[in-house]
Amino acid sequence: MAAEGKIDPMHQFAIEPIAPLHIGPYDISFTTSAAWMLVALVIVVGFMAIGMRRELVPGRWQMAVEGLTGFIDNMVQVNIGPEGRKFVPYIFSLFTFILVSNLIGLLPLAIIPGFHPFTTTSQFSLTGVLAVLSFSMVVIVGFWRHGLHFLSLFVPHGTPKPMIPLIAVIEFISFMVRPFSLGLRLFVAMIAGHILMEVFGSFIVNGLNGGGVGWAVGGLSFLFIVFVVALELLMCVIQAYVFALLTTLYLSDAINLH
Amino acid sequence: MPQITQLATVFASQLFWLAVVFGIIFFVVGRRMVPQIRSTVAVREQKIAEDVEKAKAARAAADTTEAEWRARMDEARLEAARVAQEARRQIALENEARIKAALDKVDAKVDKARQRIWTSVQAARAELETVASDAAQQMVEQLTGLKVGGDEAARAVAAELQMLGGQGQPDPAMLGKGKSKRAASRAR
Numbered sequence: 001m002a003a004e005g006k007i008d009p010m011h012q013f014a015i016e017p018i019a020p021l022h023i024g025p026y027d028i029s030f031t032t033s034a035a036w037m038l039v040a041l042v043i044v045v046g047f048m049a050i051g052m053r054r055e056l057v058p059g060r061w062q063m064a065v066e067g068l069t070g071f072i073d074n075m076v077q078v079n080i081g082p083e084g085r086k087f088v089p090y091i092f093s094l095f096t097f098i099l100v101s102n103l104i105g106l107l108p109l110a111i112i113p114g115f116h117p118f119t120t121t122s123q124f125s126l127t128g129v130l131a132v133l134s135f136s137m138v139v140i141v142g143f144w145r146h147g148l149h150f151l152s153l154f155v156p157h158g159t160p161k162p163m164i165p166l167i168a169v170i171e172f173i174s175f176m177v178r179p180f181s182l183g184l185r186l187f188v189a190m191i192a193g194h195i196l197m198e199v200f201g202s203f204i205v206n207g208l209n210g211g212g213v214g215w216a217v218g219g220l221s222f223l224f225i226v227f228v229v230a231l232e233l234l235m236c237v238i239q240a241y242v243f244a245l246l247t248t249l250y251l252s253d254a255i256n257l258h
Numbered sequence: 259m260p261q262i263t264q265l266a267t268v269f270a271s272q273l274f275w276l277a278v279v280f281g282i283i284f285f286v287v288g289r290r291m292v293p294q295i296r297s298t299v300a301v302r303e304q305k306i307a308e309d310v311e312k313a314k315a316a317r318a319a320a321d322t323t324e325a326e327w328r329a330r331m332d333e334a335r336l337e338a339a340r341v342a343q344e345a346r347r348q349i350a351l352e353n354e355a356r357i358k359a360a361l362d363k364v365d366a367k368v369d370k371a372r373q374r375i376w377t378s379v380q381a382a383r384a385e386l387e388t389v390a391s392d393a394a395q396q397m398v399e400q401l402t403g404l405k406v407g408g409d410e411a412a413r414a415v416a417a418e419l420q421m422l423g424g425q426g427q428p429d430p431a432m433l434g435k436g437k438s439k440r441a442a443s444r445a446r
Contacts, residue, residue: 011260013259013261014260027270028270028271028274028275031268031271033272033275034279041283044283045282045283045286052291052295054294054295065295069292069295073296088288089284089292089293090284093283093284093287096283097283123272125261125273130276130280187261
């Protein structure tokens, strides 16, 4: 490694305060993370606002916005049924927020010195809250609609009588794991991709400083990183879709039971 | 891992700003904009369905109208052909009648003329017979000194003329000849 080339791939995930702010005992300082959440907010609202002309013959932007709402609408309709219409706003907000947050985290803004994008969805403090939100919605909707009958979710149809206690325990554990898997999946996918890009990026930088063999390694790393970025773009969309889809499926469980 | 080391210090801030941002997205975008966009799409789809229905109805109507028009056209064409045929037949009949009338008139004229000719010939013959019997009386008187009665002379002359063989008589066949020729041409 070159003398000054100590590159910390984890540094990109550090949250830095921008403006300190306190309410009572709580520190709610405006941070880099908060700033990027606001960027996502602006993009989502701006995108929707452009497509809000509501003309009978839609333009391109209106088509794009209608395509997005139609996509979520369709997903909810297919997985939950007609009763799912109530949940479209929530699923839509979830999908667009995660998608935009994922994508802006990939913007190559680091070419501006002293500036780098921050991926809010690589913080489990954020994905976890979203997952808990989805999970609590599932639990509340389930008990609201079915009362204690909601617990029959843990006993699938056709379970032999003697197996019921065992199955119920397994089902209960798998049910309780849902918020963790939901939040961690997104968080891990994002952090892993970003670390991978950072590591191979550092290989390029260090390789260029390291002479003949280093150049070869750098070149290979460059090729590799191109594919990783393409994969990451795909991952951004897939993870947003998976998060929204799983929330929909869990809600479907709560509404339709099995 | 900053996510873990910083968790205690930044969690409140993360939660607060997420609540703000996601809340705005949920209430402004999810609750306000999305239903409006869905209603726009629904309105459009309904309009398209209606228009398609209308277009289908209009096409059906156009098809019926065309079929009716075609039937009427066929009928009219048939009627026109019939009328033309009838007119042709009428005209032919009229022409025939007119030609027939004209020919009848011509025939009558010809017959009358023939009659006149016949009368003249008869008159001429009678005259001839009188003249001939007178001449015969005188010839007999001068040659033989015999006096022949007028009646006797006339009889002799008539007998003589008869013996000469009807050459002076108009030929009845000749009278019908011209007529039969015309009849033949008319039959054509």
